[in-house]
Amino acid sequence: DGGITQSPKYLFRKEGQNVTLSCEQNLNHDAMYWYRQDPGQGLRLIYYSQIVNDFQKGDIAEGYSVSREKKESFPLTVTSAQKNPTAFYLCASRATGGTNEKLFFGSGTQLSVL
Amino acid sequence: EDKVVQSPLSLVVHEGDTVTLNCSYEVTNFRSLLWYKQEKKAPTFLFMLTSSGIEKKSGRLSSILDKKELFSILNITATQTGDSAIYLCAVNAGGTSYGKLTFGQGTILTVHP
Numbered sequence: 001d002g003g004i005t006q007s008p009k010y011l012f013r014k015e016g017q018n019v020t021l022s023c024e025q026n027l028n029h030d031a032m033y034w035y036r037q038d039p040g041q042g043l044r045l046i047y048y049s050q051i052v053n054d055f056q057k058g059d060i061a062e063g064y065s066v067s068r069e070k071k072e073s074f075p076l077t078v079t080s081a082q083k084n085p086t087a088f089y090l091c092a093s094r095a096t097g098g099t100n101e102k103l104f105f106g107s108g109t110q111l112s113v114l
Numbered sequence: 115e116d117k118v119v120q121s122p123l124s125l126v127v128h129e130g131d132t133v134t135l136n137c138s139y140e141v142t143n144f145r146s147l148l149w150y151k152q153e154k155k156a157p158t159f160l161f162m163l164t165s166s167g168i169e170k171k172s173g174r175l176s177s178i179l180d181k182k183e184l185f186s187i188l189n190i191t192a193t194q195t196g197d198s199a200i201y202l203c204a205v206n207a208g209g210t211s212y213g214k215l216t217f218g219q220g221t222i223l224t225v226h227p
Contacts, residue, residue: 040220042202042219106156
């Protein structure tokens, strides 16, 4: 089945530690996105990528890093510089060009700080 | 900076009521506006709007866009407890921000039996 897979579902981070959230899609989509969601709130854009080997900062990129070495994969690293990392992280993808502007979402990763 | 503002932030109604959710935006090079419903984890797609004045409808849900006044509304008639969710509005930008999708804060809808 085509879709977006995020792993792990739950992740715990110790202070000073970097952690990496995985996002893989087999939808052949060019564009991929990372959003952060705090309890009871909307989604805030961290990073997005329109094409392999290229990505742009979103509205809250500080303390995060990404890579886009393969079309299928867009991992997010939460660095020790992110002082308040506890949140629900959603990865999404979409096709580009034409009228394909709908985002497809993964099931998310809940990150907590120990 | 692109901005999407939803109102109200939360709403509590009883089954059978009709609700109207609002989404206003300030985006350079607007391309489209999307509505999503989030019940547990992954948001699910409801509507995509690109043209003013054309209503999109799916069962008890409908939505319309006003590109002159820069807002959209999502209507839900005869609400049911299964409509309880966070409703998210997102705007897709073009130009130098092509590909950037900005979400609003969401509206938390609670429907009581």
